[in-house]
Structure formats: structure tokens, C-alpha cells
Amino acid sequence: MNISRTLDYAVRSLTYMGAKPIDNISMKEISENQYIPINYLAKIMRRLVKRGLVRSMVGPSGGYSLRRTPNEINLKEIYEAVEGEIRLIECMEDDKICRLYEGCPQLPVWDKVQVSFVKILRETTLEDMVKGNINKIDA
Amino acid sequence: MNISRTLDYAVRSLTYMGAKPIDNISMKEISENQYIPINYLAKIMRRLVKRGLVRSMVGPSGGYSLRRTPNEINLKEIYEAVEGEIRLIECMEDDKICRLYEGCPQLPVWDKVQVSFVKILRETTLEDMVKGNINKIDA
DNA sequence: ATAATATGGATGCATAATATCCATAATTTA
DNA sequence: TAAATTATGGATATTATGCATCCATATTAT
Numbered sequence: 356m357n358i359s360r361t362l363d364y365a366v367r368s369l370t371y372m373g374a375k376p377i378d379n380i381s382m383k384e385i386s387e388n389q390y391i392p393i394n395y396l397a398k399i400m401r402r403l404v405k406r407g408l409v410r411s412m413v414g415p416s417g418g419y420s421l422r423r424t425p426n427e428i429n430l431k432e433i434y435e436a437v438e439g440e441i442r443l444i445e446c447m448e449d450d451k452i453c454r455l456y457e458g459c460p461q462l463p464v465w466d467k468v469q470v471s472f473v474k475i476l477r478e479t480t481l482e483d484m485v486k487g488n489i490n491k492i493d494a
Numbered sequence: 495m496n497i498s499r500t501l502d503y504a505v506r507s508l509t510y511m512g513a514k515p516i517d518n519i520s521m522k523e524i525s526e527n528q529y530i531p532i533n534y535l536a537k538i539m540r541r542l543v544k545r546g547l548v549r550s551m552v553g554p555s556g557g558y559s560l561r562r563t564p565n566e567i568n569l570k571e572i573y574e575a576v577e578g579e580i581r582l583i584e585c586m587e588d589d590k591i592c593r594l595y596e597g598c599p600q601l602p603v604w605d606k607v608q609v610s611f612v613k614i615l616r617e618t619t620l621e622d623m624v625k626g627n628i629n630k631i632d633a
Numbered sequence: 634a635t636a637a638t639a640t641g642g643a644t645g646c647a648t649a650a651t652a653t654c655c656a657t658a659a660t661t662t663a
Numbered sequence: 664t665a666a667a668t669t670a671t672g673g674a675t676a677t678t679a680t681g682c683a684t685c686c687a688t689a690t691t692a693t
Contacts, residue, residue: 356497356573356611358583358604360651366600381669395652401671414660415668430603434495444497460623461505464569464614465497471610472495475603484599498681520638534683540640553691554637640689645682652677661668 356443364391365399365437366430366484369408373425373485379418399437406436425482434476441476443469495582503530504538504576505569505623508547512564512624518557538576545575564621573615580615582608 367389372380382400386393400419403409408428409419421428434441443465506528511519521539525532539558542548547567548558560567573580582604 356495356501356577357581358495360584362495363583363600370599383669392652394654397670397672398652404670411670412660413658413668413670414662416661417659417669419670438495441495443495444502445499460509460626461502463626464618464623468611468614471614472607475607475610479603484603487599487602500681522638531683533685536639536641537683543639550639551691552637552639552689555692556638556690558639635693637692638690641687643685643687645684647682648680650677650679652675654675655673656671657673658671659669661666663664663666 359438361399362434362437364389364396365403365433367391368396368399369403369421369428369433369481370484372409372419372421373428373481378420379412379416380420381418384418402436403433406432408432408436421481425485426480428481429477430479430481430484431473431476433481441469441473443472498577500538501573501576503528503535504542504572506530507535507538508542508560508567508572508620509623511548511558511560512567512620517559518551518555519559520557523557541575542572545571547571547575560620564624565619567620568616569618569620569623570612570615572620580608580612582611 368385368391371385371389382393382396385391386396391399400409400411404411404419407422410422411417411419431441444462446459446462507524507530510524510528521532521535524530525535530538539548539550543550543558546561549561550556550558570580583601585598585601
């Protein structure tokens with residue numbers, strides 16, 4: 356139960372971009388400012404591009420830009436972009452039946468945790484993080 | 495971000511014990527009933543013993559017993575027994591300073607998620623899971 | 634004495650997370 | 664047109680860790 360470094364990298368990169376009002380921020384700049392291995396960052400950025408969170412431009416003066424304003428991007432999207440579907444426990448897969456129980460007694464617990472987790476992610480925007488005003492979100 | 499199989503094993507074992515009104519349930523029985531590799535289960539049980547959640551007895555007719563009633567054991571304790579301190583992200587360690595920011599913009603988010611996670615764990619008892627009445631807990 | 638059980642430590646295995654490298658395509662600028 | 668800069672995509676390596684296995688030992692009931 357922990358946040359992967361990969362997700363941390365993605366969030367840091369996007370936060371960095373969101374805090375700058377200019378387009379075409381190069382991987383190099385993000386990498387150096389956020390201490391992220393550039394080759395690894397490349398892989399992460401591709402996923403963000405694929406998911407439509409950022410737009411890329413090749414060539415000199417190329418780089419990445421946010422496709423939407425920071426208040427239109429929430430953490431859930433970022434999570435799913437880099438990690439895929441949110442699923443706390445294997446048996447929560449859609450069509451997987453738990454081998455042990457008809458009605459697993461602990462599934463509702465993990466489900467509740469997951470719902471609450473997703474709720475927080477969905478309600479938190481990149482703008483919140485850029486501005487650092489997380490407290491505004493109701494706990 | 496997911497629940498480890500180890501924690502799942504621990505919860506299943508304790509739930510199994512909580513559902514039976516007898517003492518000295520052997521590893522063998524738990525292992526066979528819950529499909530948990532017995533050698534691995536051994537390691538998990540030791541941690542539960544060390545944390546005082548269960549009591550063990552060696553020798554024939556030996557085994558494990560809950561030290562408290564199921565309604566006195568909550569999920570947070572179980573989690574911590576097998577996983578150690580709850581910490582969603584590395585930089586949440588007590589005396590670790592994030593190398594990037596004075597005030598990290600995303601830390602409050604992860605912190606909020608973690609607080610909500612811990613709350614659910616603390617409010618869920620083994621009894622809830624044994625009886626399957628998770629719904630009673632306020633969402 | 635024997636059998637059944639937990640304990641503790643050492644070790645191995647498999648998979649995933651993280652990181653690195655390289656060849657290529659696109660685009661700007663000189 | 665040439666050169667430089669940047670992202671892309673795929674292959675591969677490295678590391679960490681979750682998971683599992685094995686074995687020798689101690690304890691206790693019968």
C-alpha cells in the first residue's frame with residue numbers, strides 16, 4: 356500500500372508544468388529540475404501523452420505542454436495514466452471470482468478504502484497542488 | 495497502491511480464527527482451509543504473535559489462539575503487525591526531508607489519503623469481518 | 634520415547650519497479 | 664540543405680521486494 360515513485364514523478368512533472376505559464380517545456384528541463392532520470396521520464400511522458408493529458412512537440416524548441424488548464428486535470432486521471440485501472444486488490448478485477456468465498460468478508464473493507472481513495476484523487480486537481488491549497492478540499 | 499497478499503493472508507487467517515470458538519488452531523488447519531502456503535504462513539503468524547494479536551502454543555494439540563475477542567482487534571493493528579508503519583510514500587517518514595521542496599505541494603494530498611485510509615482500518619474490527627457486517631460502518 | 638507442533642534463520646525464486654541505452658523520426662534554425 | 668535539438672519506440676539491464684521454500688531446533692502432549 357504505497358504510492359509508486361513513478362506516480363510521484365508524473366505528479367511532480369505535471370505540477371512543474373502547471374506552475375509555468377509557458378508551452379513546450381523540454382524533458383531535459385523537467386528532468387533536471389525535478390531530479391527525474393531523463394530516460395525514465397521519457398517513458399512516463401509517453402503515457403501522459405497517450406492519455407491526452409499533455410501534448411508533445413518534436414524538434415528544437417519542442418517539449419511538452421498541458422492540454423488542459425491545471426484546474427481541469429485531476430489526480431485520478433494522472434494515476435490512471437501511469438498506473439492503469441485503480442484496483443487495491445487482485446480479486447477486485449471485474450470478472451475474477453474469489454476462490455475462497457461466495458461472499459468474501461473482507462472485500463467490502465478494501466472496497467470502501469478504494470472508494471474513498473478514488474474520491475480524494477478525483478476531487479484533487481492539479482491546480483490545487485500547484486497552488487498548494489489542498490486544505491480547501493473537504494476532508 | 496495495493497493490498498499485499500501477505501496482508502490478505504493475515505486477515506484471512508485471523509478471520510478464520512475469529513469465526514471458530516475454539517483455541518489452539520494449528521497452522522496446518524489454517525493453511526489448508528485458507529489456501530496459504532504453510533511455511534509462509536509461519537512467518538506471518540510469528541509477526542502476529544510478536545505484536546500480541548495471537549498467542550501460540552507449541553507441541554501436539556498446540557496452535558494459535560486470538561489474544562483478544564474479535565471486536566477488540568482492528569484492521570490497523572493487523573496491517574501494522576505484518577507491514578510495519580503505515581506510510582503511503584517514502585518521504586512521509588518522520589525525519590526525512592524531501593529533497594525538492596520546502597513545502598511539497600503534493601504531500602498534503604497523500605497525507606489526506608493516508609489519514610482516510612487509517613481511519614477506515616481503525617474503525618473496522620475483526621468482528622465486522624467475521625460477521626460480514628461492514629456496511630454498519632459509516633462511509 | 635515418540636509424534637506433533639511452533640520457532641528461527643537462511644536461502645531461493647519470480648515478478649515488478651526502476652533505470653539505461655540506442656536507433657529513428659520530426660522539426661527548427663543557421 | 665545541413666546541423667542541431669528534441670521526442671519516440673523498443674530493447675535491455677538492474678534492483679528491489681514480495682512471495683515462497685527448506686531445514687534444524689525447541690517445546691509439549693500422549
